[in-house]
Amino acid sequence: MTVFGLPILSVAIWLPIIFGLLVLATGDDKNAPLARILALIGSVLGFLVTIPLYTRFAVDTSEMQFVEMHDWIARFNIHYHLGVDGISVLFIILTAFFTPIVVIAGWQVIEKRVAQYMAAFLIMSGIMIGVFAALDAVLFYVFWEAMLIPMFLIIGVWGGPNRVYAAVKFFLYTLLGSLLMLVALIYLYNQTGGSFSILDFHQVEIPMTAQILIFGAFFFAFAVKVPMFPVHTWLPDAHVEAPTGGSVVLAAIMLKVGAYGFLRFSMPIAPDASHYLAGLMIALSLIAVIYIGLVALTQTDMKKLVAYSSISHMGFVTLGFFIFNAYGIEGALLQMISHGFVSGALFLCIGVLYDRVHSRNIADYGGVANTMPVFAAFFMLFAMANSGLPGTSGFVGEFMVILGAVKVNFWYAFAAALTLIFGAAYTLWMYKRVIFGAVANSHVAELTDLSSREKLMFAVLAIAVLVMGLYPLPFSEIMHVSVNDLLVHVARSKLPL
Numbered sequence: 001m002t003v004f005g006l007p008i009l010s011v012a013i014w015l016p017i018i019f020g021l022l023v024l025a026t027g028d029d030k031n032a033p034l035a036r037i038l039a040l041i042g043s044v045l046g047f048l049v050t051i052p053l054y055t056r057f058a059v060d061t062s063e064m065q066f067v068e069m070h071d072w073i074a075r076f077n078i079h080y081h082l083g084v085d086g087i088s089v090l091f092i093i094l095t096a097f098f099t100p101i102v103v104i105a106g107w108q109v110i111e112k113r114v115a116q117y118m119a120a121f122l123i124m125s126g127i128m129i130g131v132f133a134a135l136d137a138v139l140f141y142v143f144w145e146a147m148l149i150p151m152f153l154i155i156g157v158w159g160g161p162n163r164v165y166a167a168v169k170f171f172l173y174t175l176l177g178s179l180l181m182l183v184a185l186i187y188l189y190n191q192t193g194g195s196f197s198i199l200d201f202h203q204v205e206i207p208m209t210a211q212i213l214i215f216g217a218f219f220f221a222f223a224v225k226v227p228m229f230p231v232h233t234w235l236p237d238a239h240v241e242a243p244t245g246g247s248v249v250l251a252a253i254m255l256k257v258g259a260y261g262f263l264r265f266s267m268p269i270a271p272d273a274s275h276y277l278a279g280l281m282i283a284l285s286l287i288a289v290i291y292i293g294l295v296a297l298t299q300t301d302m303k304k305l306v307a308y309s310s311i312s313h314m315g316f317v318t319l320g321f322f323i324f325n326a327y328g329i330e331g332a333l334l335q336m337i338s339h340g341f342v343s344g345a346l347f348l349c350i351g352v353l354y355d356r357v358h359s360r361n362i363a364d365y366g367g368v369a370n371t372m373p374v375f376a377a378f379f380m381l382f383a384m385a386n387s388g389l390p391g392t393s394g395f396v397g398e399f400m401v402i403l404g405a406v407k408v409n410f411w412y413a414f415a416a417a418l419t420l421i422f423g424a425a426y427t428l429w430m431y432k433r434v435i436f437g438a439v440a441n442s443h444v445a446e447l448t449d450l451s452s453r454e455k456l457m458f459a460v461l462a463i464a465v466l467v468m469g470l471y472p473l474p475f476s477e478i479m480h481v482s483v484n485d486l487l488v489h490v491a492r493s494k495l496p497l
Contacts, residue, residue, distance in 0.1 A: 007068045008052060009082040012092060013130045016046040016099060020122030023115050032114040036107060039118035043100035046125060050096040053089050059478050062086065062485035064135065064199070072139070077194050081136040086482030087263055087333065088132045090475065094340050095132070095253050097464075099125040102245035104457050105348055109244065109355050110158065117158055121245060124150035131257055137185045137196040141178075144257070148174055151246065151254065159241040166234075166241035173224050173234040181221035181265075184214045188269065202268040202489065211273035218266045225258025228318060229288045232311050239307035240360075244351030247303065251310050252344035256336050259317050263329075263486065267321065271490040274322070281322040286415045288315025293422030297429070302350045302360045305430055306343060309386060312419055313339050319416055320401040323408045324490065329483045330476055331400025337475060338385070338393035338468060345382040345461040349375070352454060353434070357443045362433050366440030371447040376435045378450075378458040383431045385465050387424040393468035 019042025026035040058065060064083030072080045084092060102121050110117045127150070130143035148171055156167035185196070187210075192200045206214065224231045235255075239247045267274045289312055296308035313335065320332025352375060353368070354360055369376035385392035388399075398420065405413035439445050450458065468475055 007066070007082075008049065009066050009068055009084065009092075009129075009133045011049050012046065012053070012096065013082075013126045013133065015049060015126070016042055016096075016122040016129075017126035019043075019046070020119040020126070023122060024119040026115045029112060029114055032111075035115035035118055036103070039103045039122060040100060042122050043103045043125070046099055046122070047093075047096040050093045050129075053084065054093055054478070057084075057086075057089055057478060059086070060481060062482045065089075067135075072136075076138075076196070078138045078196050079136045080139060081197065082130075082133045082139075083135045084133055086479040087486070088260065089478065090333070090337055091132045091253075091256055091260060092129050094256075094337060095125055095128050098249060098252050098340070098344060101344070101348075101457055101460065102248050104453055105248065105351065106243070106245045107453060109351070113157065117154070117243075117245075120150040120154050121249065124154075124249065128253055128257065132260065135198050137188070137198055137201065140198065141182060141185060144181075145175070145178060147254070147257070151250065154246040154249075155238060155242045158243040159246070161241075162237070163241045166237040169234045170238045173231065177220045177222075177224035177231070180217040184217035187214065198264065201265075204269075206270065208272055208276070211270035212276065215266055215270040215273040215277060218261065218270075222258040222261035222266065223284075225261070226255060226314050226318060227258070227311060228284050228315070229292065229311070230284075232288070232292070235311060236304050236307040239310075239347075240301065240303050244347060244354070247307075247347040247351070248344045251306075251347060252340035255310060255314055256340065259314065259321070259332070259336055262318065262321055267490050268486060274490060275324070278322045278324070282319060282412060285315045285317075285319035285322070286412070288312055289319065289416055289419045290422070293419055293426070296426040297422065299426070300362055302353075302362055302430060302434070303347070304360075305362075305426060306346045306350065306386075309346075309423065309426065310339065310343050312422070313343070313386075316398055316401050316416060316419060319412070320397075320404060323401075323404050323412065324487065325404045325407055326480075326483055326487060327400050327407065328404030329486070330479055331397045331402075331404055333397075333479050333483070334393075334400060334468075334472060334475055335397025338397050338465075341461055341464045341468065342382055342385045342392075342394055345378075345458065345465070346386060348457060348461070349379045349382060352450070356447055359443075362430055364441070365434040365444060367435075367437045367444055368447065369435045370439050371444060372449045374449050374455065375458075378462060379431065379435060381462055381465065383427045385469070386427045388420045391466070391469045393465045393472075395469060396472045 023038045067083040070080040127147040134140035293312040299305035317332040320328040385394040388394045
């Protein structure tokens, strides 16, 4: 299928990047209104061109769809090779969906270097779509590393007082983890007889010891991005210092890239090692769910609380992957989509308060419902979704992962279900102290409720949270065949150690 006579995946990748360069060309802040309008047009068009990926997607096959393949570096058999299946297609649409939201979120808040700010998000959107669409390992690696640059700049230029420290920590953690992945990709290139095709990697037979080493190499790359315990420490710093738009994209999209890597690389390339090390992965996931949930309870900074909440919820995702059943993996994928909506919305809520009061401390608020009733209603919906309330998107994925875990081990499910208690505890504790009660101080008394721009932003996310919670079938049916095919592949006979 084509758009403007061009293949749809290439358009989805390069259209926001081209608009980002156009926005960048508007120059200094004298042309800020033009930069904002161009960024909004580019981001909305970028989302619209991804819609046919869903409407024209064939749900009855696990084969790659919308495939493109062109020679790139012929000498090393490297290709510009793109395609999507039921596992990756929703993340491309999610990425494109959030781009106009972060543009709208920064519309008035960002007053300096507006063009550069908007351009960074547009370019990063195209690059992240490239990560989800790449079927050549070198192309994947190029996109994987390239997406660090815009986020590094977003945190380092428009972030808080400790932005440089947070940006450098984010960059070093994620870059160093990726270097081992590059070594694994070169090894696999040799094993396949000179192919960098990810689909060829899936078919190669590798000895058990080599599989364990490859799994370990991929683990360091992907676990840092998720982030899994104990390589999670960069995330709270990055979230606290990043501007609101940076936190939204980091939570809604960038964390998903690491989890996606486990499904596209670790499990199908090293299936026997995945089973062999499943106990370790489940243990680390449950530590994230329980321990990090308890850490979230102690936070006094709203952004840090939601950042730790993200780590806890992503522990649910990796748990779902490594229990090796359809309920677990589909639930984990649904949890990833839901977490994108909910965590993105919560960071936007905190951003709205910060823009007005310039504080993220829970103690500086109280009684916000008295002065911002519309905001309080939206915030309540997203807080309930973060707590896993039935009828919201937050419940669907968690319920399916718990259901899948029960089939493997009751105690896995019991431990995982604790997140429903902890999640409700820290989220509702924050909401109660910020929103309810008497007006706490003069800053809260002077607050103004949501503008039309902010209402639009939250209304779109509220609809997404409710639609997914009340009718998850359109999200789950698209991934079902691909997940089953992955499980059949990963269930290959075990090799001796």
